[in-house]
Amino acid sequence: MIIPAILQKDLEEIKKEIKMVEDVAKVIHIDIADGKLVDGLTYLDVEKISHIDSPAKLELHLMTIDPINYLPKDQKNITKIVAQVEGSNIQDLIDKAHSLDLNIGLSLSPQTPISALDKFLNQVAYVQFMTIEPGKQGQPFIPETLNKIHEFKQKYPAIETQVDGHMNKQHIVELEKLGIDHYVVGSVIFKSACPTCEEIELEKLID
Numbered sequence: 001m002i003i004p005a006i007l008q009k010d011l012e013e014i015k016k017e018i019k020m021v022e023d024v025a026k027v028i029h030i031d032i033a034d035g036k037l038v039d040g041l042t043y044l045d046v047e048k049i050s051h052i053d054s055p056a057k058l059e060l061h062l063m064t065i066d067p068i069n070y071l072p073k074d075q076k077n078i079t080k081i082v083a084q085v086e087g088s089n090i091q092d093l094i095d096k097a098h099s100l101d102l103n104i105g106l107s108l109s110p111q112t113p114i115s116a117l118d119k120f121l122n123q124v125a126y127v128q129f130m131t132i133e134p135g136k137q138g139q140p141f142i143p144e145t146l147n148k149i150h151e152f153k154q155k156y157p158a159i160e161t162q163v164d165g166h167m168n169k170q171h172i173v174e175l176e177k178l179g180i181d182h183y184v185v186g187s188v189i190f191k192s193a194c195p196t197c198e199e200i201e202l203e204k205l206i207d
Contacts, residue, residue, distance in 0.1 A: 003059065005164065005186035007031040007136070009043050015052055017190055022056040027080065029164070029184050032070050033063040033135050037087055040135025050076040061107065061164070061184075063134050068093045071100060082107050082128050082162075085116050094123050107164070109134055110142045114152050125160060127152070128184070132165030141166040146174065153178050 004021045006028065008014045018028055030049060035041035043049070046060060050072040059080035062070050067083040071093070081097050082105040083090065090106070097104035106120055107128035117127060129149050132139040142165075153161065162182035163175055172183050 001026065001182045003027050003029045003162070003182055003184045004189050005029040005031065005061075005184045006190070007033075007040070007042055007186060009041065011043055011045070011048055014043060014049065018052060018054050018056065018058075021189065022054045025056050027059050027182075028054070028056045029059045029061055031061045031063060034065060036065045037084060038063045038135030039133070044070070046070050046072045046078070047074060050074055050078045052077065061128075062087070068096055071096055071102070075100060075102065079103055080105065082126070084109060084134065085120070086112060090120060094120060098123075105160075105162075107134070108148075110145050110148075114148060114155075121156065121159065126162060126181070127156075127159055128162045128164055130165050131163055131167075131171070134165075139166060141171055146178070149175070149178055149180070153180075 004025050006014055006017045031042050032044060033040045033042045054077055057079045058077045059082060060078055062081060062083040064070055065088055067087045068089055072078050080103040083093055085106045086109055094104055103125045105126040105128055106117060106124050107130060109130050110133060129145060131141050131145045160181050162184060163180050164184035167183050167185040168188055
């Protein structure tokens with residue numbers, strides 16, 4: 001599945017981009033960055049994001065030092081949370097997400113070893129691999145991440161996986177061979193002349 005990704009500093013821009021793709025996307029991924037864990041800052045009020053009216057479900061990508069502080073108290077459309085494993089108090093985050101009935105995943109930065117996930121794998125629904133340095137869209141794809149993804153899929157073939165970072169047709173084709181389930185796509189969609197057309201085209205590519 002293609003998951004459109006939104007990285008914005010303004011709530012109205014988030015609403016605008018959700019409207020662009022909500023009719024063709026089952027899930028929309030919204031980046032939450034505090035400018036501390038990663039080199040980037042986004043809109044941070046998750047409660048207001050949770051009240052955006054949309055037929056699509058929302059996934060928050062918590063690129064923050066203390067991700068537990070960005071769990072929505074009122075989930076509304078937010079059903080999935082994926083947090084960078086490099087953040088603090090990850091076990092507390094997982095426990096709290098479970099108590100809120102949120103689908104919780106963990107994300108690995110390009111330089112973070114797979115072993116950082118070991119003690120959490122039996123508690124999360126999926127794993128996300130970053131193929132760029134998290135925090136900004138449009139960065140170059142880091143090809144070395146393919147080896148890490150391949151290693152993980154060989155070791156844990158049953159665990160659901162998604163990839164985020166410089167996703168284009170070529171990279172999706174390569175990753176499909178590794179058995180990736182979902183692809184988080186940002187600038188390719190939203191910088192397109194027709195975001196919904198591009199999203200549909202990308203979906204056809206992996207069907």
